[in-house]
Amino acid sequence: MELKIGLIQMKTVDSKEENLMKAEKMIKEAVGKGANFIVLPEMFNCPYETSNFIHYAEEERGRTWGFLAKIAKENNIYLVGGSIPEIEGDKTYNTSYVFNNTGAQIAKHRKIHLFDIDVVGGQKFKESDTLTSGNDLAIFVTPFGKMAVIICYDLRFPELSRLLVQKGVKLIIVPASFNMTTGPLHWELLFRARAVDNQVYMIGAAGARNYDSSYIGYGNSLIVDPFGKITDKLTEREEILVTEIDIAQVEAIRNQIPVLKHLRHDLYELIYKK
Numbered sequence: 001m002e003l004k005i006g007l008i009q010m011k012t013v014d015s016k017e018e019n020l021m022k023a024e025k026m027i028k029e030a031v032g033k034g035a036n037f038i039v040l041p042e043m044f045n046c047p048y049e050t051s052n053f054i055h056y057a058e059e060e061r062g063r064t065w066g067f068l069a070k071i072a073k074e075n076n077i078y079l080v081g082g083s084i085p086e087i088e089g090d091k092t093y094n095t096s097y098v099f100n101n102t103g104a105q106i107a108k109h110r111k112i113h114l115f116d117i118d119v120v121g122g123q124k125f126k127e128s129d130t131l132t133s134g135n136d137l138a139i140f141v142t143p144f145g146k147m148a149v150i151i152c153y154d155l156r157f158p159e160l161s162r163l164l165v166q167k168g169v170k171l172i173i174v175p176a177s178f179n180m181t182t183g184p185l186h187w188e189l190l191f192r193a194r195a196v197d198n199q200v201y202m203i204g205a206a207g208a209r210n211y212d213s214s215y216i217g218y219g220n221s222l223i224v225d226p227f228g229k230i231t232d233k234l235t236e237r238e239e240i241l242v243t244e245i246d247i248a249q250v251e252a253i254r255n256q257i258p259v260l261k262h263l264r265h266d267l268y269e270l271i272y273k274k
């Protein structure tokens with residue numbers, strides 16, 4: 001089966017129901033263009049603001065989870081549900097759920113690295129004010145190949161992507177929301193670096209830029225191939241991207257430049273401690 005990815009670069013507003021309706025409309029548009037694997041952005045049902053997370057948070061199998069499962073089944077698609085605030089007990093997480101085309105959940109990622117930054121004269125944000133970090137890898141198998149999800153700031157940690165690749169992942173999906181301080185300088189650089197380091201496809205699904213929001217997202221959803229080339233990219237506006245991906249390119253590039261075989265495990269090692 002061919003992998004036809006659809007990225008949904010949507011604008012998030014201060015109404016969960018409106019966000020779900022918008023997501024559904026844009027997903028249907030992507031399905032109409034042949035997408036069979038769709039990715040939503042980080043915090044797609046909730047404006048990206050620390051004080052919102054607790055109010056929008058849901059337990060697993062809640063309103064948004066059910067909505068995503070139903071859409072995946074009805075449209076016969078694989079669906080990476082961006083991320084949403086998830087509550088369990090007294091803790092809230094930034095969580096991505098992944099569904100297969102029967103609507104069954106096949107993976108779940110709780111953002112491992114919380115986005116706490118304070119750039120002089122630029123972006124400040126402190127997810128840890130209201131969120132707790134996750135501790136697990138989210139690897140899943142599809143008819144298209146082995147994939148994984150990480151969330152936004154997780155992209156900055158090369159060890160995490162390398163760990164996923166050591167476990168056989170060929171495509172890393174990143175629901176994200178970079179900002180106007182770091183986005184212009186780091187967004188493409190980080191995606192291309194992870195792709196080249198690991199010879200994997202890197203998929204970034206961002207929210208559309210919203211100048212009315214307290215956190216102004218960078219947009220620019222993109223696809224980077226295992227050679228490090230940006231093959232597809234959106235602007236900052238609300239739009240979708242649908243494109244075919246040839247996952248066999250991963251092996252082709254690895255055979256031509258076999259860096260992963262040239263690792264000196266006798267000198268250094270990356271260890272997963274779980």
Ligand SMILES: NC(=O)CCC(=O)C(=O)O
Pocket residue numbers: 042115151152153154156176177178179182183186
């Ligand atoms: N939502 C996030 O994790 C933002 C990450 C980001 O903008 C960065 O520069 O890193």
